[in-house]
Amino acid sequence: MKKIDCSLYLVTDRSLARNRPIEQVVREAILGGVTVVQLREKDLGSDRFLQQARSMKSVTDEMGVPLIINDRLDIAMECAAAGVHLGQEDMGCAEARRTAGERMIIGISVSTPQEAVSAEAAGADYLGVSPIFLTGTKTDTPPPSGLEGLRAIRKAVRIPLVGIGGINATNTADIIRAGADGVAVVSAIMAAPDPRMATRQLIAAIQAGRHRTDADLQLSRRS
Secondary structure: OOOOOOOEEEEOOHHHOOOOOHHHHHHHHHHHOOOEEEEOOOOOOHHHHHHHHHHHHHHHHHHOOOEEEEOOHHHHHHOOOOEEEEOOOOOOHHHHHHHHOOOOEEEEEEOOHHHHHHHHHOOOOEEEEOOOOOOOOOOOOOOOOHHHHHHHHHHHOOOOEEEEOOOOOOOHHHHHHOOOOEEEEOHHHHOOOOHHHHHHHHHHHHHHHHHHHHHHHHHHHHO
């Protein structure tokens, strides 16, 4: 398993970027504390997707954070991205690992403990638990798992978990306390008038969730 800081994982969506170049939004978000960037481009052809991936990689390389490509292992390999993120309907994790080798980070979307266990066994480096709550940015998802579903997946696997779906600064701490290693957001940053400030608010919520988790753990050890 390759180490990846999944604390705050930004998934791009150009339709939410308020007519700003997504590179500009991503740069501001990284300055605010984003630790991973996933490039998601559902509507671009392969050539334009690859061009966008190379442009984004120049930003993430400069800023020192890993770039993950959504769905397209071929694009991820062509632009030398740090990794790829695959859904349940995409290429299987084991096949992706055979194709990409051991150096590439592979993330898998899961919504049940069974899917999580299978992905971990197949060599996934982290799991995106999706969706936690209802979201309007992605419609082809299973019913929301909620915090209880996240807790069940946390008990089933050891690799990092990233909660995604309907996440903002008001519910981030709860997701961290439920067992996630980080949160993935789309609109909370991409649509924000000030992406850097929005990112800082999310980072503060992550830290609050971790502080509470550490305090609860210490209390349980004393009792």
